[in-house]
Amino acid sequence: MRWRRLGAAAVAVGVVLLVAPGVSDAAAEEGIGYTTPAQGYIAKPGNTDWVGSYIWRGKHVWCVQYALLAPDSDVEYSDGDELRTKAGADLPDDVASYISYLLLRYSTTTSADESAALAHLLHSWTAAPQPGLELDPDVATYLTVAYDEQFHYDGLPPTAQQAVNTLRQDAIANRGPWTVTATEPEDSQTIGTPGAWRIDVTKADDSPVRGAPLTVEVVGGELENGGTTGEFTTPTDGTALEVQVTPTEEEVSLVVKLDSPADRPVVHVPDQGQGAAMQRIVTTGGEKKLTAQAETVARTAPAEVRTVKTDSETGRPIGGVALRFTAGDGVSPAIGQDDRPLVGADDKPVVIQTADDGSITVPEVRTPQEVCVVEVAAPRGYEEDFDPNAPPKVCTTAQPGQKVDLALRNKPNKPIVPLKIPAGVDGSGVVATGASTTRTDAGALIGYGGGVLVAGVLLGAWVRRRATART
Numbered sequence: 001m002r003w004r005r006l007g008a009a010a011v012a013v014g015v016v017l018l019v020a021p022g023v024s025d026a027a028a029e030e031g032i033g034y035t036t037p038a039q040g041y042i043a044k045p046g047n048t049d050w051v052g053s054y055i056w057r058g059k060h061v062w063c064v065q066y067a068l069l070a071p072d073s074d075v076e077y078s079d080g081d082e083l084r085t086k087a088g089a090d091l092p093d094d095v096a097s098y099i100s101y102l103l104l105r106y107s108t109t110t111s112a113d114e115s116a117a118l119a120h121l122l123h124s125w126t127a128a129p130q131p132g133l134e135l136d137p138d139v140a141t142y143l144t145v146a147y148d149e150q151f152h153y154d155g156l157p158p159t160a161q162q163a164v165n166t167l168r169q170d171a172i173a174n175r176g177p178w179t180v181t182a183t184e185p186e187d188s189q190t191i192g193t194p195g196a197w198r199i200d201v202t203k204a205d206d207s208p209v210r211g212a213p214l215t216v217e218v219v220g221g222e223l224e225n226g227g228t229t230g231e232f233t234t235p236t237d238g239t240a241l242e243v244q245v246t247p248t249e250e251e252v253s254l255v256v257k258l259d260s261p262a263d264r265p266v267v268h269v270p271d272q273g274q275g276a277a278m279q280r281i282v283t284t285g286g287e288k289k290l291t292a293q294a295e296t297v298a299r300t301a302p303a304e305v306r307t308v309k310t311d312s313e314t315g316r317p318i319g320g321v322a323l324r325f326t327a328g329d330g331v332s333p334a335i336g337q338d339d340r341p342l343v344g345a346d347d348k349p350v351v352i353q354t355a356d357d358g359s360i361t362v363p364e365v366r367t368p369q370e371v372c373v374v375e376v377a378a379p380r381g382y383e384e385d386f387d388p389n390a391p392p393k394v395c396t397t398a399q400p401g402q403k404v405d406l407a408l409r410n411k412p413n414k415p416i417v418p419l420k421i422p423a424g425v426d427g428s429g430v431v432a433t434g435a436s437t438t439r440t441d442a443g444a445l446i447g448y449g450g451g452v453l454v455a456g457v458l459l460g461a462w463v464r465r466r467a468t469a470r471t
Helices: 007-018 093-106 112-126 149-155 158-174 442-470
Strands: 029-037 048-056 059-063 077-082 179-183 195-202 213-219 221-223 229-233 241-247 251-260 266-270 288-299 303-311 322-327 351-353 359-365 369-375 393-398 403-410 419-422 431-434
Touching (some): 029 149, 048 112, 048 149, 093 112, 093 158, 112 149, 112 158, 179 251, 195 251, 213 221, 213 241, 229 241, 241 251, 303 322, 322 359, 351 359, 359 369, 369 403, 393 403
Antiparallel strands (some): 029 048, 077 266, 195 241, 213 251, 251 288, 322 369, 369 393, 419 431
């Protein structure tokens, strides 16, 4: 994690900038920290103490047996038992958790103030006055001297004193054990659309851990950086960490990994031959690896299907037409984005009436999926071309994210020729219109012609008689 990754830089910066002068040829190499006035005890060598880290084989380490010899890189160290006091007593659980947290959080520091504060707190907790350890300089030897917390605190510069106070409060606030959980988004996820995954890192009292580095790995999706792995830090305002993940496959999973404070820190013990009088050391405290996982199923992007009903001859929209939206077989229901069938109150494929513009729109259609729009009944004026056994239908395959436009056309009925009968002597007045087609029989035409002929003969005879009478 990020706290761990600073280690190499810490070694380089600390040795170059802050290594104590005049000790490069010594077996013990001081790292980052401060020289302070010496605390007295019998046969105390020198008149100063070192409060800070030491370099052991290129690593920054901190001592936990005050006044014993500093670690020598020529001496082998091995993982030992859990950390105890200088007198060999078990550490209280809360103190052990404080130390584990501080080693996890600050063991890669490049700050002389933080390094000295960490060393000071370690000695304060592991070598405090207790049975077997005392402060009297005329009685105590290097084996039995206790760490004089106030004396050394007063010997630190003000910035280091402030760091002591800060680290102590940080340890109390953020000590382990920690718990990590990962939670998938509440809403259904769509391939190609990012969603927020929640990560919570909490302490024993369920309060959030602030500023904790962690790693996120995604399978079946991408992080905002375009990759499948990313480094994150929990927010310092106490809110949950939200990570945006864009699904690229139907099955998406997210794994969180982080280092948390060990329940009890582990020490490194020197070889009991060469290093019998050397201090035990700590580095990371034996952090605990935590993981959490969440998964979900992502769907393809839904489609929107729009259908327009028009007159096949004029192109005008036809409103008020009942259309049924079905699956590709034209009978069973289509499926919505929520995987539920698109049905009406009768549990049959949904029926929608066209609007004034002749259209219906069905959103949130599951994809890919073949769908059909089937006419339920012919609109008025279009009955002749409607076959209830094979009603007009149009089908398509709805693809992810697609807006589909379909068309259904109705052929209008054949026009009826109107029959108009004058209802006045002079042809004016009311006109009666018959809704039928006029057809004249051939025999009638013959009869009609004969009648006209007879009337003509009679009319001619009448005219001649009138003319003779006048003569």
